[in-house]
Amino acid sequence: MTTPRYDHIIVGGGSAGSVLASRLSADPQRHVLLIEAGPDTPPHATPAEILDGHNPFRLRLELRDRYFWPDLSVRHGAQPEGIERPERYLEQARLLGGGSSVNVLVANRGLPRDYDQWAALGAEGWGWDDVLPYFRKLERDTDYAGPLHGHDGPIPISRVSTRDWTPFTRSVVSALQAEGLRDIGDQNGVFDDGYFAPAVNLEHGQRVSAARGYLDEAVRARPNLTLWTDSQVLGLQREGTRITGVELQRNGEHVTVGAGEVILAAGALQSPAFLLRSGIGPASQLQELGIEVIVDRPGVGGNLWEHSSLGTLATLGDAARSDAVLARPGTSHQLGIRVSSGVDPDTPSDLYLTIGADAERGVAHALFWINKPSSSGRLTLRDRDPASPPHVDFNLLSDPRDLQRARVALRTIQRLFKHPVLARYELQLALTPFAVPQPGGPKLETLLADDTALEAYLRRHIGGVWHPSGTCRIGTADDPQAVVDSAGRVHGVEGLRVADASIIPVIPTANTNLPTLMLAEKIADAILGGA
Ligand SMILES: Cc1cc2nc3c(=O)[nH]c(=O)nc-3n(C[C@H](O)[C@H](O)[C@H](O)COP(=O)(O)OP(=O)(O)OC[C@H]3O[C@@H](n4cnc5c(N)ncnc54)[C@H](O)[C@@H]3O)c2cc1C
Numbered sequence: 001m002t003t004p005r006y007d008h009i010i011v012g013g014g015s016a017g018s019v020l021a022s023r024l025s026a027d028p029q030r031h032v033l034l035i036e037a038g039p040d041t042p043p044h045a046t047p048a049e050i051l052d053g054h055n056p057f058r059l060r061l062e063l064r065d066r067y068f069w070p071d072l073s074v075r076h077g078a079q080p081e082g083i084e085r086p087e088r089y090l091e092q093a094r095l096l097g098g099g100s101s102v103n104v105l106v107a108n109r110g111l112p113r114d115y116d117q118w119a120a121l122g123a124e125g126w127g128w129d130d131v132l133p134y135f136r137k138l139e140r141d142t143d144y145a146g147p148l149h150g151h152d153g154p155i156p157i158s159r160v161s162t163r164d165w166t167p168f169t170r171s172v173v174s175a176l177q178a179e180g181l182r183d184i185g186d187q188n189g190v191f192d193d194g195y196f197a198p199a200v201n202l203e204h205g206q207r208v209s210a211a212r213g214y215l216d217e218a219v220r221a222r223p224n225l226t227l228w229t230d231s232q233v234l235g236l237q238r239e240g241t242r243i244t245g246v247e248l249q250r251n252g253e254h255v256t257v258g259a260g261e262v263i264l265a266a267g268a269l270q271s272p273a274f275l276l277r278s279g280i281g282p283a284s285q286l287q288e289l290g291i292e293v294i295v296d297r298p299g300v301g302g303n304l305w306e307h308s309s310l311g312t313l314a315t316l317g318d319a320a321r322s323d324a325v326l327a328r329p330g331t332s333h334q335l336g337i338r339v340s341s342g343v344d345p346d347t348p349s350d351l352y353l354t355i356g357a358d359a360e361r362g363v364a365h366a367l368f369w370i371n372k373p374s375s376s377g378r379l380t381l382r383d384r385d386p387a388s389p390p391h392v393d394f395n396l397l398s399d400p401r402d403l404q405r406a407r408v409a410l411r412t413i414q415r416l417f418k419h420p421v422l423a424r425y426e427l428q429l430a431l432t433p434f435a436v437p438q439p440g441g442p443k444l445e446t447l448l449a450d451d452t453a454l455e456a457y458l459r460r461h462i463g464g465v466w467h468p469s470g471t472c473r474i475g476t477a478d479d480p481q482a483v484v485d486s487a488g489r490v491h492g493v494e495g496l497r498v499a500d501a502s503i504i505p506v507i508p509t510a511n512t513n514l515p516t517l518m519l520a521e522k523i524a525d526a527i528l529g530g531a
Contacts, residue, residue, distance in 0.1 A: 005258035005259060005260070006032060006033040006226070006257065006259045006260070007030045007031045007032065008024055008031075008032045008033070008260065008261055008262045008287055009032075009033045009155075009245065009257060009259040009262045009263070010032065010034045010035065010046070010262065010263045010265050011035055011233045011246060011262060011265060011271075011370070012035070012036060012037075012098065012209065012266035012267060012270070012500065013034050013035070013097070013098065013215075013265075014036075014093060014098015014099055014100070014210070014212075014265060014266075014267055014500065015097070015209075015210045015501075015506050015516045015517055015520070016037065016265040016404055016499050016511055016517070016520035017034055017094070017098065017263075017265035017266075017520075018033075018098075018100070018209075018214045018215050019138070019210060019517055019521055020265060020322075020380065020499055021034040021214070021215065021219075021521050021526060022154075022215055022442050022500065023214075023215035023220065023524035023528065024521075024524055024527060024528065025222050025224050025225035026222075026528075027528060028222070028310055030224060030354055031224050031226075032224060032226070033226045033228065033259070034226070034227050034228070035185050035228045035231050035233055035248060036096050036227075036228070036229045036230075036231065037094055037230070037231065037233070038067065038095035038096065038230070039095050039096065039229055039230060040096050040224050040227070040229040040230075041096045041101055041123060041209065041211050041212065042219050043212070043215075043216055043220075043308055044217075045473075046212065049063060050067075050095075050097075050102070051207055051486075052203055052206070052207070053105055053202040053206055053325075054205065056102070056104045057104070059335045060091050060102070060278075062450075063457035064215065065300070066093060067093045067094060067095050067102055068091045068102070069093075069094045069095055069389070069493045070387045071506075072089060072091075072392070073087040073090065073389070073392075073439070074088060074090045074392035074393070074394060075087055075088075075377075075392065075395075076088065076394050076396050076462055076463050076464060077394075077395075077396050077397055077459045077461075077462040078375065078377075078396060078397055078398035078459070079460070080459075080515065083459075084425040087229045087282065088463075090392070090465065092267060092269060092466075092468075096151060096208050096209075096211040096229055096390070097209035097211030098267065098269070099466070099512075099513060099516075100201070100209040100210040100211070100315055101209040101211060103209070103511075103513055104511075105200040105201050106333075106336070106513075107188075107198075107199040107201045107202060107272060107511075107513065107514050108187060108188065108198070108510040108511045108514060109135050109188045109510055109514050109515065109516060109518075110190050110428055110509045111349060111507030111508070111509045111510075112191060113128075113193055113509075114128075114372075114508035114509055115128040115130070115136075116128050117505070117506055118474070118504075118505045119180055120504065121473075121475060121506065122391075122482060122503045122505075123276065123473075123474040123475060123486060123505050124476070125168060126474065126486065126505075130522075131518055132148070132511070134147035134518045134519075134521040134522045134525070134527075135150070135518050136148070136149060136153070136155065137150055137151045137153050137521050138153045138155050138381040138514070138517045138518060138521050139155050139156075139157045140152055140154070140155065140157065141156075141199075142156055142188055142203075143157075143158060143159055143186070143254070143475055144185075144186045145190075145400075146189070146481065147206060148188070148189075149189065150221070151331050153213075154214050154216075155201050155208055155210070155213045155214035156198070156201060156492075156519060157199050157201060157479040158199070158200060159197040159200065159333075160200075160334055161197070162196075162249075163351055164324055164326070165197075165334055165335070166324050166325065166357070167324075167333045167355075168320060168323040168324040168356075168357040168364070168425075169275070169335050169355075169356065170332045170419050171421040171422055171425075172335060172355045172416065172422065172484070173195060173335070174419070174421045175419035175422050176337065176447075178419055179339075179412075179416070181193060181209060181337070181339065182194050182195075182339075183195055183196060185280050186199075187336060187338065187478070188200055193327070193338050193340055193348070194337075194338060194341050195335060195336065195337045195338075196333065196335075196336050196337075196338075197333070197336070198308070198332050198334075198336035201213075201513075202333075202441030206433065207269070207513045210242055215227070216436075222501050228248075230250070231248055231249065231250040231251075232249045233246050233247070233274075234246075234247050234248055234254075234280065234386045235247050235274070235277060235309055235328075236262060236274060236277075236278045237256060238294070240422045241295065241492065241493045241494060242494040242495045243261070243278075243493060243494070243495040243496040244258055244259070244479075244525050245257050245258040245259050246259070247421070249478075250282055260495065261497060262495060262496050262497075263497045263498070263499050263515065264472075264496070264497065264499070264500065264502075265498075265499055265500040265520070266500065267277070267468070267500055267501060267502070268469045268470065268471050268472075268500065268502040268504075269379060269389075269390060269392055269468050269471070270390075271470040271471070271500055271502045272301045272390070272472050272483075273301075273379070273503055274383045275297075275391045275490065275498075276291070276300055276390075277291065277313045277386060277530070278294065278302060278529070279291050279292045279293050279382060279491060280294055280295075280297055280479075280492070281295075281297055281298075281300035281301060282296070282297070282298045282302075283298075283325060285301075285380060285381075289381055289383060289384055290384065291381075291384060292450035294493065295490075295491070295492035297490075297492060298480045298481065299388075299472075299473060299475075299479075299480060299481035299483045299484055300471070300472060301380055301381075301480060302378050302471070302481060303376055303471060303473050303505075304376055304377040304378055304379050304392070304393075304394060304426060304468065304469075304470055304471050305376050305377075305463070305467070305470040305504070305506065306373075306395060306396060306467055306468055306507070307352075307369040307464060307480050307506035308370045308373055308405075308406060308462050308463075308506065309368065309369035309370070309462070309463050309465045310376070310400055310409075310410070310431065310432075310433065310458065310461060310462055310463065311367040311368075311431070311432045311433065312366045312413060312429040312430065312431055312444050313381070313429070313432045313438075313439060314363065314427035314428055314430065315362060315363060315427075315428075316357060316359065316362050316363060316364055316425070316427070316527070317418070317425060317426060317427075318359060318440075319424070320364060320425040320427065321359050321362060322359070323425075324356075324358060324359040324364070325359045326359070334356050335355055335356060336337065336354055337352065337353040337354065337508060338351070338352060338354065338509075339351045339352075339354070339412065339465070341404070341408040342375070342410060343401050343404045343405050343408065344401055347374075349371040350370060350371055350373075350405060350507055350509070351368055351369075351370060351371055351405060351408070351409050352368065352369050352371040352408065353366065353367065353413065354366070354367050355367075355416070356412075359418050363370075363439075364427050365430075366417070366429065367412045368407070368409035368410070368413065369464075370405045370406065371510070372507075372509045373396075373399070373405075373507065373510045374401045375394075375397055375398040375399040375402045376394055376395065376470065377392075377393045377395030377398075378393055378395070379391065379393070379471050380393075381390050382524070384410075392468070393467075395465060396462050396464065397458060398460055403455065403458065406415075406458050407454065407458075410448060413429065414429070414444055414445065417429060421449065426447075428442050429443070429445070430444065430526075431443075431444055431445040431461070431465050444458065460512075467501075467511060467512040469501040469502065469504040469507050469512050469516075470501075470504045470505065470507060471483075472502035472503055473502075473504065474483055474486055474488075474503050474504075474505055475505065477492075483498065484497065484498050486526075487523060487525040487526040487531035488503060488526070491531075497523070498519070499519065499523040499524075501515075501516045501519075503519060503523075504516075504519070504526050
C-alpha cells in the first residue's frame with residue numbers, strides 16, 4: 001500500500017521527534033507525518049504509571065515489556081583483551097515521548113563549556129551563546145528567573161523544595177559542607193561545583209514528557225499533522241543518493257510513504273542503524289555485510305558516548321529509617337552533587353553524585369556517574385535484518401582517566417559516609433550495579449582497600465545511565481567522523497536529516513534529555529528558516 005506524500009516524515013516520536021512534529025507542523029503549509037513504533041500517550045489518557053513522577057524506577061522494573069524495546073543487549077565496560085565481556089539488556093523507550101516518557105526526570109542542561117566544545121569540534125553555530133535561546137525556549141522554569149531561563153516553554157522545570165529534604169538528606173548536606181561544597185541552588189544557571197535540589201520536569205507531581213508538553217490537544221488537532229503510533233519503520237526508500245520516503249509496518253500491513261525529506265529521530269542506537277542499513281557508513285563494514293555503499297562516512301556509529309556509573313546500597317537501621325521518612329514522595333530527586341575528581345585539571349566538574357535514603361524500601365543509596373567522560377565506543381550492525389538490534393559497545397573505562405575518576409567517586413562516597421553525621425547511622429555500603437540495584441554486593445570499604453579487586457569489579461560491573469549519544473555527530477563535510485551538518489542534514493545524501501541524541505558531538509556534563517530537546521528545537525528552527 002502507498003499513501004500520500006508528506007513534506008517531512010519524522011521517524012521516532014521520542015524526545016526529539018515530539019519537538020520536531022510540534023514545531024514543524026506549526027507552519028500550516030508543511031505536511032508532517034510522525035511515526036512511532038510504540039503506543040500513544042494521549043493527553044487525557046496517559047497511563048498513571050507514566051505520569052507518576054515519584055517512582056520512575058517502577059517503569060523499568062515492572063513494565064519493561066510494555067514500554068521498552070525487547071531485545072537490546074549491549075556491552076558496557078572495556079576489559080583487557082582475553083576477558084569475556086558479558087552483554088546486558090539495556091532499556092530504550094518504545095512509546096510516544098520516548099526516553100522522556102520513562103526517564104528519571106532529571107532536567108540538566110550541562111555547562112557552557114560543553115557547547116563551546118561542540119562548536120570547537122566543527123558544530124558551527126552550536127556554542128553556548130547559540131544554544132542558550134533554545135534551552136530557554138523549551139522550558140518554563142517555575143523556580144528561577146533572569147536571562148538564563150525561559151518562562152513559557154512547553155516543559156515545566158521545578159525542584160523539590162529544600163524545605164522537604166529529610167533529616168537524612170540534611171545530614172548528607174552537613175557532610176558535603178565539610179568537603180567545602182555549598183548549595184548552588186540553580187544547577188542550570190550556576191556552573192560551579194556544589195550540591196542542589198535537582199531540576200526535574202514535573203508539574204503538580206506529574207511527569208511532563210516531550211509528548212505531553214509538545215503534542216497537546218491543540219497541536220494534535222492540526223490538519224497538517226498526522227500521528228501514527230504502533231507503527232514501525234523498517235527502512236528508508238531511495239533513488240540514487242536521494243532519500244524519498246520510508247517503508248513501515250502498520251496495522252499488520254506493509255506500507256510505503258513518500259516524503260520531501262525524512263528526519264531520523266529514532267534515538268542514538270537506532271538512527272545510525274537506519275543509515276548503515278541504507279549504505280551510509282564506513283565502507284569496509286558495510287561491504288562485509290553485503291550492503292551496497294551509497295556514501296562512505298566512517299563516523300556513522302562511532303563516537304558512542306555514555307556516562308559510566310555505579311551505585312552503592314546499604315540497609316537502613318532504625319535511626320536512619322526514621323530520619324529518611326519523606327514528608328512527600330520523591331527520594332531520587334532530593335539531592336544532586338556536582339564535583340571535580342581532579343584527575344584532569346582541564347576538565348573540572350566531571351563527577352555527579354546522588355545520595356538518598358528510602359524508608360519504605362529500607363535502604364540508603366549513593367550513586368555516581370562520570371559526568372564528563374573520556375571514553376567512547378562504537379555501534380555496528382550485526383546483520384542487514386531491520387529486526388536485528390545493533391551491536392553496541394560503550395567501551396566504558398577504556399580511557400584510564402575514567403577508571404581513575406570512578407575510584408575517586410567511590411572514595412568520595414566512602415569519605416562522606418565516614419563523616420560523624422553519617423557515621424552515626426552505621427551504614428555498611430555495598431556495591432551494586434546502578435541499573436539493577438541489588439543487595440549482597442562486596443563491601444565498599446573492603447574493595448577500596450584492594451586496588452586490583454576494585455579495578456576488576458569496576459571493569460566487570462560498570463554501567464551507564466541510559467544516555468547513549470553521539471553516533472551521527474555534527475561536523476563539517478570534510479571531517480570523516482562527522483555525519484550531519486549544523487542543520488542535521490546527512491553529508492553526501494539529499495532528503496535526509498538526523499535530529500536526536502545521535503548528533504551530539506561530545507556528551508555534555510549532563511543527563512541527555514534536556515540537551516536533546518534543545519537540539520530538536522534548534523534543528524526545527526533551522527528547517528523553518530529554510531535550511
Ligand atoms: C530509563 C531511562 C532513564 C533516563 N533518565 C534520564 C534522566 O533522568 N534525565 C535525562 O535527561 N535523561 C534521561 N534519560 C535519557 C533521555 O531520556 C534520552 O537521552 C532522550 O530521551 C533521548 O531522546 P531521543 O529523541 O534521542 O531518543 P528517544 O527519546 O529514545 O526516542 C526515539 C524514539 O524512536 C522510536 N523508534 C525507534 N526506532 C523506530 C522505528 N524503527 N520505527 C518507529 N519508531 C522508532 C522509539 O520507540 C522512541 O520512542 C533516561 C533514559 C532512559 C531510557
